[in-house]
Amino acid sequence: MLHDKNTRYCISTLMVLFGTFLVLTFFFAWLHGREAQQLLFEREQTVVSSLLEQGVDKASIAKALKNTESTEAGSALMRQLGHTDAASFALFPEIEESVHLFALIAAGLAAISALILTGLTVYFLWKREKLYRRAEGIITQFSEGNFESHLPQNEDGSIYQLFAAVEELAVALRAQSEKAQQGKTFLKDTISDISHQLKTPLAALHMYTEIIVQEPEHAQTVERFSAKIMQSLERIEQLVQTLLTVSRIDAGSIVFQKEWLSVVELVKSAMADLSVRAQKEGKKLRMEGDPAQMFFCDGKWTREAVANLIKNALDHTDVGGNVTVSWKQSKALVSLSVEDDGCGIAPEDIHHIFKRFYRSKQDGDRQGIGLGLPLAKSIVEGQDGMLSVSSTPGEGAVFTLLLPIGTK
Secondary structure, three states: OOOOHHHHHHHHHHHHHHHHHHHHHHHHHHHHHHHHHHHHHHHHHHHHHHHHHOOOOHHHHHHHHHOOOOOHHHHHHHHHHOOOOOOOHHHOHHHHHHHHHHHHHHHHHHHHHHHHHHHHHHHHHHHHHHHHHHHHHHHHHHHOOOOOOOOOOOOOOHHHHHHHHHHHHHHHHHHHHHHHHHHHHHHHHHHHHHHHHHHHHHHHHHHHHHHHHHOOOOHHHHHHHHHHHHHHHHHHHHHHHHHHHHHHHHHOOOOOOOEEEEHHHHHHHHHHHHHHHHHHOOOEEEEEOOOOOEEEEOHHHHHHHHHHHHHHHHHOOOOOOEEEEEEEEOOOEEEEEEEEOOOOOOOOOOOOOOOOOOOOHHHOOOOOOOOHHHHHHHHHHHOOOEEEEEEEOOOEEEEEEEEEOOOO
């Protein structure tokens, strides 16, 4: 409780007020005692003066003033005169006036103290109510999805600790809300991509089917367009499978199983399915790097990424061209580069080549659906790596894959 600044301030003020009231009480008690002493002195002075006028000798009067014991005869005389402890203050006007004054002062002090206490309590409750109303408004904004405002947390105290906890909850809700929104956007974009990319092959399938239906007696036509239908179906299958794979990786639903693998073996495996194509097209595939170098990665998916980079290099390399896969190790990373001496990438295209279905104007009729590079990038970044590209138009391009070394 004492961690709260306002509570400490309130308690400190009450203690100061109590101390002041105590000091004033002692002061007025002392003042009242002095006044009572003065009244007693004046009363004795009056009695002594009266006795002297009646001829009582000074020694007897002095002895009477020093006397500390009362006698039965003295008590009886006092009762006869009406001077007892039950007598009214009216018999002693000076004492009555003093008592009234002291009572008035005490009542004034009590009233002032009550006013101060009431004012302090009202002020404290007003400030706390204002703080609660402000917090209520901000929390309402949180519940409506608006996280621009923040709860006050610049002071100590239990209420501010509660505000800090609510703020942490708001941060978690905001992250969850953003993640949900990203999921909706991601799903919308994925559905849009699939829908857009399926239009062309589906239209072709429809056209080929109509031709076959219209010319069922021409065997050559049926055979030729049946083959085209199969090609379109294969394209659709490849398109959907690749797009779903990219989407699953981007959504984090694929868990990469990392292990230590030989880089040279991984590259050979990636080149295996492309070496026949390279040979048929009159292009050369080469490897450069330490044969003993190891990679800490998911073998299946990293092999897929490297194969896509090699395939992209072959797509953009002319007859007689070279595609070189090289690797080296730094202190914290292993880098693998796929370099070609083909047409290169235009400056206006280089910032877009990792986008889904992006195709440069220079691609022309080159094969491909525009998902190989996005898939490679998703695979690399899904393993906490990075994929970058550099290129000089007319001189080729270099794609560099960086992955952490890992711990053996």
